[in-house]
Amino acid sequence: MHIHPPKPLHGWKEFLNEIFVIVIGVLIALGFEQVVEQWHWHHEIADARETLRTEVARDLLAMQIAIDNQQCRDANWGELQRRVKVNDPAGVLALVALWPKLQGQSITLDSTHWELANNSGLLAHMPTQEKQALANAFGIFGIEERFQRNRADLILEAISKASVFEGSTNSRESLLEKIALLRKVSGRADNYPNEITEIRKKTGIEPATPDEVKRESGLIIRPCVRFDQIAKAS
Template sequence: MDLHKPKPWHGLREFLKEYLIIVVGVLTALAAEQTVEWLHWQHQVHVAKDAITYDLKRLLAQSAHKDAILPCQAERMGALSDALDQAQVSHRLPPLGPVGRPYTPAWSMRSWNGLTTGQTLAHMANRDQILLTAIEGSGDYNKGRALAERDAWAVVQTMFGPGRPTSDSEIAALRQALSRVSTAALDTRFVALGLETIIARSGFLTPKEVDQAFKEGVAEAKKAPFCAPPKVPPAHTRDVILDIMTNPPMRPGDMPLRTEGVGNAIATER
């Protein structure tokens, strides 16, 4: 095997020539690596924007739903408050059908975990980072308020039944629960309206997409079971509970999914 010994440099000129070749080679390799990485993150951002669009349509529709269902909620709460006024005099809760509760969505961006842990968010424009962080923060706040509202409705739901004796302390507790429902619902609505504005002005959705998601949320609210006329009071409270809890098992895939703003799609196409 022949071994080629490196030739010695003859003067500064040859040294600089060799040095320049090495430097240019290293810089070229680094530039190529940076270009490949840039293209990779550009692709990741492009794919992420599909998921972001999906999430923002959902949140916009959920916000529209909350806004549109509040008149039904106010009417239902007014009727329940009247029932408590009546019970305050008679010391009996009147016969009431199942109270129910309005739809309480998750208010979450499904893509947020992937955006942050996958470092895609850090490679987006500063404006987009700020807007998405604000949207996620608003959704996270509404998530907490939705849970508080749901817990308060669970107390209010104890009013339904064929009618029964009650006490001043129970009536006071039920009024407090109605107050918590009202406070949480109004807080959620206020934050949701701000969320709508951020989404509409973010540029992630086209005006047509904003309008379509909003209309879908309003349409879902109008046909929500909570807005239907109150049901007939049951002869026995247990009948309603058993009717709910003794339904036969459902096959996987038979449960209808509710995803407003995206036509009930469970994910993006990519």
């Protein structure tokens, strides 16, 4: 095997030509690498965008369901509160037995995919305006999600106390205090219409439908039922 030694450069012109060829080669390689990276992030952002928009739509539906059920659920808590005030343990227990049917089936707020995208650094490659609109939406969802968890804890505590209510002064006062706090926390749903309007305007995303949720998760959403409607039917 015969190896040809490199040819010596003759003058600055040839030297500069060699440097030029090397620089051009490096720039082409860097440009190609940047194109490949941009193509990669383009697909990553497209997938993330679809997932996040689905999550926003589902959370908007969760807020809309809370609005639709607010008056019904508050009426049921008001009826439970009335029975406790008049010291009617049998009536309280009868209402508690119906509670799962009365409250219906809704969905909870969820920001899991937003948190994953945020922690992965993916959002840094998303257009600024779109990222800010989503950040505003999930900022609202995050606040309301904490109140939802607080409300869920209060419901468990109130129903637990109501299920063993025997009419003593201490149990009555404790349960009435818990119901009053629960109704106050649930009243945050009064803020939801304005928040939904704001999120829809900034993101261009509409709430999901119950049928879409059923297709995706198999969950069947059922509305709240007022106790007085059941009482009339029976």
